[in-house]
Amino acid sequence: MAIAALSVRTGPVSGAPTTTDTTNLHTITVSATGKITVVPDVARVNVGVTLNKPTVKAAREAAAKSMTAVIAGIKALGVDDKDIQTTGLNLNAQYANGSSTRIVGYQISEQLQITVRDLDKAGDVVDTAVAKGATDLNGVWFEVSDPEKAQNDARAAAMASAEASAKALATGGHVTLGSVVSISDATPPFQGYYRFGVSAGAPLADVATPVQPGSQDVTSTVTVVYAID
Numbered sequence: 260m261a262i263a264a265l266s267v268r269t270g271p272v273s274g275a276p277t278t279t280d281t282t283n284l285h286t287i288t289v290s291a292t293g294k295i296t297v298v299p300d301v302a303r304v305n306v307g308v309t310l311n312k313p314t315v316k317a318a319r320e321a322a323a324k325s326m327t328a329v330i331a332g333i334k335a336l337g338v339d340d341k342d343i344q345t346t347g348l349n350l351n352a353q354y355a356n357g358s359s360t361r362i363v364g365y366q367i368s369e370q371l372q373i374t375v376r377d378l379d380k381a382g383d384v385v386d387t388a389v390a391k392g393a394t395d396l397n398g399v400w401f402e403v404s405d406p407e408k409a410q411n412d413a414r415a416a417a418m419a420s421a422e423a424s425a426k427a428l429a430t431g432g433h434v435t436l437g438s439v440v441s442i443s444d445a446t447p448p449f450q451g452y453y454r455f456g457v458s459a460g461a462p463l464a465d466v467a468t469p470v471q472p473g474s475q476d477v478t479s480t481v482t483v484v485y486a487i488d
Contacts, residue, residue: 285487286440287432289425292480293416297409299401299472302381305346306388307370307395311353318350318367325392326369332391333373336383342374370395376404381470401472406449413479414446421483429487437486446479 308325312318330343347370355361373388375381385396403409429436 285434287425287428287434287436287485287487288482289421289428289485290480290482291417291421291424292478293413293418293420294476294478295409295412295416296474296476297403298474299403300376300378301402301404302375302378302470302472303400303402304373304375304381304384304388305370305397305399306373306385306393307347307368307397308392309366309368309394311364311366313364315350315365318365322367322369325394326371328391329371329388329393332387333384336380336387337377338373338375338380338384342376344372344374346370346372368395370397378470378472381472382468385468385470399470401475403449403475409477410446410449410479413477414444414481417446417479417481418442418483421481425483425485429485435488437488440484440486442484443482444479445481449477 306329308322308329310318310321310325312321333343334340347368349366349368351366352362353364353366355363371388373384375384381399385399389396426436
């Protein structure tokens with residue numbers, strides 16, 4: 260997609276060289292958007308353990324046992340230590356109904372983020388975590404491992420679109436397209452995307468969990484000023 264304008268400027272173009280030979284520069288200004296489609300190759304799976312026990316000691320021991328089993332199961336799938344990160348650890352007193360002072364137990368919660376670099380194992384990570392004692396599934400976030408390349412590919416597509424539009428405009432205006440005077444880049448930051456979540460304690464069927472990364476569009480918008488020869 261491109262928006263173009265043919266113009267004659269009596270002064271220097273913003274962002275262009277301020278030398279004397281551009282004082283009366285004739286220009287074509289084109290704004291264009293390029294888009295590419297990428298398939299994510301990294302998944303971040305968020306799981307956790309939340310338990311209620313009558314004492315702090317019991318809560319800590321139960322959570323440690325469950326989380327140790329979860330981590331061991333995930334490592335057995337080939338996930339590296341560096342890709343398993345604790346993202347939350349909380350211990351809170353639980354009070355009797357209608358009381359702000361009478362403690363009846365303690366709730367402990369520990370959350371993990373697992374980076375899965377082999378997407379074929381993303382569903383296995385979910386299933387293994389649940390089988391080993393995880394009570395929380397807080398969703399899956401998909402990303403590409405090289406977002407800078409994806410953005411640069413989108414920029415290249417935007418520049419190609421801008422050039423094609425500028426050439427068409429020059430032909431229609433019976434002028435000759437010259438060199439690039441300036442480029443403005445308005446490419447938005449690349450972001451991964453959230454795909455699904457399962458609430459804490461939700462029952463899962465005794466079948467393999469399918470996890471599909473889908474695809475994601477990456478866009479870039481540029482404004483290019485061309486000289487008219």
